[in-house]
Amino acid sequence: MRVAMLGYQTWGHRTLQALLDSTHDVVGVVTHPASDHAYERIWGDSVEQLARQHGIPVHLARRPDDDLVARLTAWQPDIAVANNWRTWLPPEVYDLPPHGTLNLHDSLLPAFTGFSPVPWALISGAEDVGITAHRMDGGLDTGDIAAQRAVPVGPRSTGTELVRATIDLIPEVLLDALARIEAGTVEWRAQDLDQRTFFHRRTERDSLIDWTWPAADLDRLVRAMSDPYPSAYTFHRGERLEVIEAHISAFRYGGTPGRIFIREGDGMAIVAGGDAHRGGNRALVIDRVRTPDGTEHAASAYFPVGGGYLSREP
Structure with missing residues (x-):
């Protein structure tokens, strides 16, 4: 034809x-x-x-x-x-x-x-x-x-x-x-x-992590925004932080969404889910991040200890 x-x-x-x-x-x-x-x-x-x-x-x-x-x-x-x-x-x-x-x-x-x-x-x-x-x-x-x-x-x-x-x-x-x-x-x-x-058409804001989402949803967001897509990102101490590899935790963690909690394996567990205060949720374990200068870091190096929060605002 x-x-x-x-x-x-x-x-x-x-x-x-x-x-x-x-x-x-x-x-x-x-x-x-x-x-x-x-x-x-x-x-x-x-x-x-x-x-x-x-x-x-x-x-x-x-x-x-x-x-x-x-x-x-x-x-x-x-x-x-x-x-x-x-x-x-x-x-x-x-x-x-x-x-x-x-x-x-x-x-x-x-x-x-x-x-x-x-x-x-x-x-x-x-x-x-x-x-x-x-x-x-x-x-x-x-x-x-x-x-x-x-x-x-x-x-x-x-x-x-x-x-x-x-x-x-x-x-x-x-x-x-x-x-x-x-x-x-x-x-x-x-x-x-x-x-x-x-x-709708995706924009940069659609890749901004909302820590009230369940960890399984956040894990899929990180994987969906794999390179060369604009990575999923959050803010840490006023700096934009791209999350380029993550997975769902093996254990359950309670507290406030976005809390940088504790090492799990080689990653850092971040409290997730709007009802995390009930203590029944999995965390999102961050494995690798990228800073604004384009440098990638293993989570174990970027987060030497737990403490502080990841957020949607600088």
Whole structure:
């Protein structure tokens, strides 16, 4: 089929590469200009560069406009494929090709609609993550589903590992859906939107540790914000402190959330949970931290003894 591709960052790059490696004809690419946003620099493989290397026409746009509609019309695609297109698309774009637009979203829809679905899924305690190919409609990630694949979340999975695993699913999910659409055998499955969960774009504040969370939730937050994501962080003696490795304590600790309590193994146990005063909670054991100068420290070196507090304010 003649395919127009709309995408950005590594997700769009992998999608375009899968199309280039297939029997489909990529007739044009639409992508966003490069951005300085922290989350957009992390997975920064260039869709524009890959397209130009293969002599494919490229249209740069921050959001849909009349020029974009004109370019799509001129390319005459049978179908459009979108992955990590960052703004809402109107029906004059997504309904323009005869087969409409197939959107790839890195969650198991209808769960984790919206932004940063893999980190949010890990933080939320989801058992698996994945990729969904669905037909674009007037909602955000609400269209009928053509194909899905899942990746289990392991007990020590990190956000980085899970993002890479879902990106690796893109060729399989995309080409399976396109093959069945082209053959006329696709069975579109409507989403149960009563089960939809919708998450906002992550910002730096979303990585600020709240010590009233249970230790299991904090452990997942630290793992979700694994390098190269902006790390989970807290404040200690007025200094920002990134927590880059941690785990749940073997023992239960009581007291005030955020209290730097006692060594457990090679780490430092931090009291956690809003009801920690009852004495029934696990602590978050910090294993490694990073100070503002970029230096990493073992917790045993950074916290030579217990005492004091970690907090949400400098």
